[in-house]
Amino acid sequence: xxxxxxxxxxxxxxxxxxxxxxxxxxxxxxxxxxxxxxxxxxxxxxxxxxxxxxxxxxxxxxxxxxxxxxxxxxxxxxxxxxxxxxxxxxxxxxxxxxxxxxxxxxxxxxxxxxxxxxxxxxxxxxxxxxxxxxxxxxxxxxxxxxxxxxxxxxxxxxxxxxxxxxxxxxxxxxxxxxxxxxxxxxxxxxxxxxxxxxxxxxxxxxxxxxxxxxxxxxxxxxxxxxxxxxxxxxxxxxxxx
Numbered sequence: 700x701x702x703x704x705x706x707x708x709x710x711x712x713x714x715x716x717x718x719x720x721x722x723x724x725x726x727x728x729x730x731x732x733x734x735x736x737x738x739x740x741x742x743x744x745x746x747x748x749x750x751x752x753x754x755x756x757x758x759x760x761x762x763x764x765x766x767x768x769x770x771x772x773x774x775x776x777x778x779x780x781x782x783x784x785x786x787x788x789x790x791x792x793x794x795x796x797x798x799x800x801x802x803x804x805x806x807x808x809x810x811x812x813x814x815x816x817x818x819x820x821x822x823x824x825x826x827x828x829x830x831x832x833x834x835x836x837x838x839x840x841x842x843x844x845x846x847x848x849x850x851x852x853x854x855x856x857x858x859x860x861x862x863x864x865x866x867x868x869x870x871x872x873x874x875x876x877x878x879x880x881x882x883x884x885x886x887x888x889x890x891x892x893x894x895x896x897x898x899x900x901x902x903x904x905x906x907x908x909x910x911x912x913x914x915x916x917x918x919x920x921x922x923x924x925x926x927x928x929x930x931x932x933x934x935x936x937x938x939x940x
Contacts, residue, residue, distance in 0.1 A: 700724070701766030701790075702863055703822070703855055705731030707845065709788035711922055720761070720936055725751055727771075729859035731852040737862025741870050745775035749782055761936070763787040765921065766894060767863065770870045772901075776879050777872060785882040785939055786906075787932060790891060790918050792898025793873040793905065799894065803864055810857050818860070819843070825893040827919040838922065874915075876905035882939040883909040886920075886931065894916040910935065 700708050706724035716722040726733040727744055738744050748771065752760060761784050764772030769791025776783045792799070802825070809818045823839060832839065845851060883906045887899030896913055903911035912931050916923040 700727070700730075700768050702867065703730070703819075703860055705852055707731070707852075709733070711925050712929060712932065715933045716763070718933060720940065722761070723751075723755065723757075724731050726852070727768075727863075730855055731864060733868055734815065735856070735859060737859050738866045739862060740866050741774040742778060744771045744866065748775055749779050752782060754935070759784045759800070761785040761791075761940075763932075764791065764919065765789040766791055767867055770867065773872050773876065774870075776881070777875050780879070780881075783881055785884075785885045786879070788899070788902055789886040789921065790888060790894050791885075791897070791902065792870075792894050793803065793876060793902050794871050794898075795868070796895060796898060800868070800894070803868060807864060810860050815854055815857060815860065819854075822893075825918060827923060828890050828916045831916065831919065831923045835923070864876065871903060873905055876902060879906045879909060882935075884931070884935045885909050885911045886914065886928070887911075888914050888917045888920040890915070890917040891920075 700706060706727045709722070709724045714927050728734055728736045728738055729749055748875055759782055763774045764770070764787070766789070766879055769788040772786060772788060773793060776786055806818065806821070809821050820840070823843070825840065827835070847854070885903040885906070887896040889896055898927050900911065903909045914920045914924050914928065
């Protein structure tokens with residue numbers, strides 16, 4: 700899953716994936732119910748995922764990463780190619796993008812000076828399209844409520860969030876992506892202001908024979924355009940498995 704989020708946010712995709720596949724989700728270090736050890740790099744978080752595969756005695760898997768999770772997935776595919784049978788890279792990027800760098804500078808200030816809850820409110824404005832705020836306000840409110848629902852995992856603290864930002868800012872693998880030789884689906888959103896669609900286009904151009912699909916909304920397209928997104932995922936899985 701992506702920046703600041705835990706495995707609960709895969710819920711919208713679970714039915715589509717499990718229709719024909721086993722879907723293993725987990726919390727990154729510092730998130731959800733995992734240990735509160737801040738991340739230091741994408742390579743470290745990719746290694747964590749491989750250790751999970753080892754623990755579960757899984758030799759190879761299709762790796763599905765969204766946003767920061769898509770960046771981690773790229774490192775996993777490059778560092779451990781023998782463990783990867785295919786890739787789904789959603790709303791993600793492969794090199795430093797100046798627009799994103801400026802967002803991260805602002806995000807740091809909000810986290811450090813205003814706190815984690817205020818940062819979450821700001822991040823929502825980057826996550827969803829204006830239309831969705833008009834039509835899907837209830838869904839957004841439910842997402843916010845789930846963060847502090849009884850029994851929910853503890854929200855990420857400033858140290859963990861800043862650790863993930865540090866890892867994000869070191870992510871730069873675009874030049875290495877042509878070495879990936881597994882079936883790959885890349886998905887972006889035309890209105891994405893958190894991870895611009897140009898990031899996904901660059902990835903699809905760099906990975907040989909990658910499929911590319913661009914949706915009409917923004918970074919929250921996995922929720923905003925759930926039915927169409929899930930149909931795309933299911934179709935890709937059916938073609939290659």
